[in-house]
Amino acid sequence: MRPASSLATGQSFDPALRGYIIHYHVGEANHCPSCGRSQWLVGRIMAECAYCETALPLENNRGVGACARFVRTHAPAQPVGGGGPTIA
Template sequence: MASTRPPFAIGRSGYRIAYYAHEINHCPGCGKSHWLMGRMTAECAYCSTALPLNEGAMVGNGLFRGKTGKIPAPLAA
């Protein structure tokens, strides 16, 4: 039996709480604004509520990436 559900669309999925860098972020659990930052999440220092980072956190050295087929530009020596 085939599913008749439409594909997932973030714009229609509702409000999602996230941690935004360079803004005042109040914890949805306790209302305070002191955070412990990690690579993928920010955790409230008072009640340990964790929020995903809005910036994605999928940049930097050491990440696995698939082949894109593009040849990188030569380095200037």
């Protein structure tokens, strides 16, 4: 009997759980996992094979998606330079 796939059980598919994710590495020789060629169209987030159009995420952009990242600090901002003139 075949095991039920994660899609059949209602769970979302996450290839990171399989332990191996192919990334495009900037500055290295990258061969396409589909066709084996090494001509790429590189964008800001993805690289696409120029022959078979296989898309790979860039290695240096892991964890950065299309949505804005907000950083909240708990300390209020301090003025720089010792303060300015005061009006009395």
